[in-house]
Amino acid sequence: MVERLEAAGAVIVAKTNMDEFAMGSSTENSGFFVTRNPWDPERVPGGSSGGSIVAVSSRMVPYALGSETGGSIRQPASFCGVSGLKPSYGRVSRYGLVAFASSLDQVGPVSVDVRGLAELLGVIAGRDERDSTSVDAPVPDYVAKLDEPVGRMRIGIAAEYFGEGLNAETRRCVEAAIEVYKKLGAEIHEIHLPHSAYTIACYYVICTAEASSNLARFDGVRYGHRTAEPRDYTGVYSGSRAEGFGAEVKRRIMLGTFALSSGYYDAYYLKALKVRTLIKNDFLEAFKKCDVILSPTTPTPAFKIGEKSDNPLEMYLADIYNRAANLAGTGGEHSVRVYGGGFAGGAATDGSAFWGGSVAIDCACVSGGDGVSFDEAGDLCVTE
Amino acid sequence: MLSNSASSFFARVFMSNRIDERQVRHIAHLARLRLSDEEIARLGSQLSDVVLYVEKLNEVATEGVEPTAHPLAVCNVLREDVVKPSLGVDAVFENAPDAAAPYFKVPKVLDQMDA
Numbered sequence: 001m002v003e004r005l006e007a008a009g010a011v012i013v014a015k016t017n018m019d020e021f022a023m024g025s026s027t028e029n030s031g032f033f034v035t036r037n038p039w040d041p042e043r044v045p046g047g048s049s050g051g052s053i054v055a056v057s058s059r060m061v062p063y064a065l066g067s068e069t070g071g072s073i074r075q076p077a078s079f080c081g082v083s084g085l086k087p088s089y090g091r092v093s094r095y096g097l098v099a100f101a102s103s104l105d106q107v108g109p110v111s112v113d114v115r116g117l118a119e120l121l122g123v124i125a126g127r128d129e130r131d132s133t134s135v136d137a138p139v140p141d142y143v144a145k146l147d148e149p150v151g152r153m154r155i156g157i158a159a160e161y162f163g164e165g166l167n168a169e170t171r172r173c174v175e176a177a178i179e180v181y182k183k184l185g186a187e188i189h190e191i192h193l194p195h196s197a198y199t200i201a202c203y204y205v206i207c208t209a210e211a212s213s214n215l216a217r218f219d220g221v222r223y224g225h226r227t228a229e230p231r232d233y234t235g236v237y238s239g240s241r242a243e244g245f246g247a248e249v250k251r252r253i254m255l256g257t258f259a260l261s262s263g264y265y266d267a268y269y270l271k272a273l274k275v276r277t278l279i280k281n282d283f284l285e286a287f288k289k290c291d292v293i294l295s296p297t298t299p300t301p302a303f304k305i306g307e308k309s310d311n312p313l314e315m316y317l318a319d320i321y322n323r324a325a326n327l328a329g330t331g332g333e334h335s336v337r338v339y340g341g342g343f344a345g346g347a348a349t350d351g352s353a354f355w356g357g358s359v360a361i362d363c364a365c366v367s368g369g370d371g372v373s374f375d376e377a378g379d380l381c382v383t384e
Numbered sequence: 385m386l387s388n389s390a391s392s393f394f395a396r397v398f399m400s401n402r403i404d405e406r407q408v409r410h411i412a413h414l415a416r417l418r419l420s421d422e423e424i425a426r427l428g429s430q431l432s433d434v435v436l437y438v439e440k441l442n443e444v445a446t447e448g449v450e451p452t453a454h455p456l457a458v459c460n461v462l463r464e465d466v467v468k469p470s471l472g473v474d475a476v477f478e479n480a481p482d483a484a485a486p487y488f489k490v491p492k493v494l495d496q497m498d499a
Binding site: 224232272 | 403407408411412413414415416417418419423427430431433434435437438439440441442443444446449450451452453454455456458461463479480481482488490491493
């Protein structure tokens with residue numbers, strides 16, 4: 001990824017802060033320090049790619065890379081008012097990325113606007129022989145796609161994503177975006193994702209199971225921390241891992257190990273894989289009726305630092321709308337155009353499948369965004 | 385050794401129980417994590433909450449549904465069997481906690497190996 005960026009003339013400036021092993025929704029689980037939301041330092045920037053998003057949101061850099069296992073680019077991008085995109089699974093090489101949950105992880109672009117996403121994605125997308133899960137499919141000219149009209153694009157709206165738990169301001173923001181697309185000629189279709197209530201449960205079983213397996217490699221032998229005084233043979237591993245991993249990482253390893261352990265594998269892990277099939281089928285069915293699905297990115301605006309630290313389950317629910325896309329393998333691809341600043345609202349979209357060439361939208365709207373205008377590039381802005 | 389159906393029967397019977405201290409210690413051993421007593425107590429209650437939530441998956445009928453372990457229908461990706469430059473030995477050992485390249489050094493543990 002860095003090779004491709006440097007070949008395209010990019011200058012690598014820094015590594016950024018994140019939740020440890022990308023496990024978190026607020027960047028409060030960092031091994032270094034807590035990153036704050038530049039629009040309100042009392043609030044979290046979201047996570048896990050919080051540092052990347054804040055670097056762009058505070059205009060330190062025009063572009064950044066983040067990684068997603070279940071909303072870790074889209075959720076903080078929404079919290080900080082920048083554009084972020086999870087590419088479809090397999091679109092971008094993961095060579096060099098530390099594995100968290102291999103059937104879900106993707107690297108994606110972050111930028112101040114959707115044009116920036118298109119520019120960056122065009123550089124990083126494509127097959128890499130060092131990642132056998134990267135797909136050998138043609139990379140379209142994303143920037144050229146930006147200038148295509150919305151036309152009669154069919155936008156799917158899932159009732160399940162606008163139910164209980166959705167913040168009123170966020171809802172208003174997304175509904176404003178829907179109105180804009182209507183004015184531009186898009187067709188709005190009601191769709192259903194009947195298994196969406198099981199997304200988070202399914203996601204947490206699968207991602208923790210895969211994490212417990214992937215993180216087994218951190219054994220204190222070949223890399224990473226090693227305990228100074230192992231008590232015995234297994235103590236080299238268990239001591240090193242106890243000292244090296246933070247609380248959230250331990251929690252997820254424990255949950256994943258439980259779900260994979262003898263007697264529980266069928267009931268939890270295999271069950272989750274079957275529900276994943278049903279969630280994926282929901283999307284395949286929905287995409288027969290629409291080209292893209294438009295939804296809120298998060299149920300609420302950025303929460304306060306410390307607000308959810310003691311309640312891991314509540315923290316997990318901050319990505320309730322995003323995780324289905326990771327499970328189904330879909331992503332927002334060529335992007336259309338709604339963006340803005342502010343920390344409160346946001347809309348995200350999922351494109352059917354990247355090789356199908358469908359149009360997808362990535363929107364990050366502003367809380368209370370009533371004003372709708374066009375900027376010079378023809379991009380649609382929803383601003384305060 | 386239990387059959388699959390028997391083990392999932394046991395799981396169904398027991399899984400609504402809270403994860404107790406004994407189970408937390410067992411899982412921690414499987415995961416090779418040394419935990420303090422305080423961590424064990426906290427994890428028991430936190431894991432129980434999450435597992436209770438996750439059990440809502442049981443509301444979904446999945447008879448005859450194939451599992452999805454991976455989003456892409458890609459398998460056995462092969463390349464030409466040609467030698468190419470790979471990560472050098474020095475780079476491989478750069479992150480080792482202790483090494484005398486080309487070997488990783490580990491603490492002497494054989495005379496105190498546990499069962």
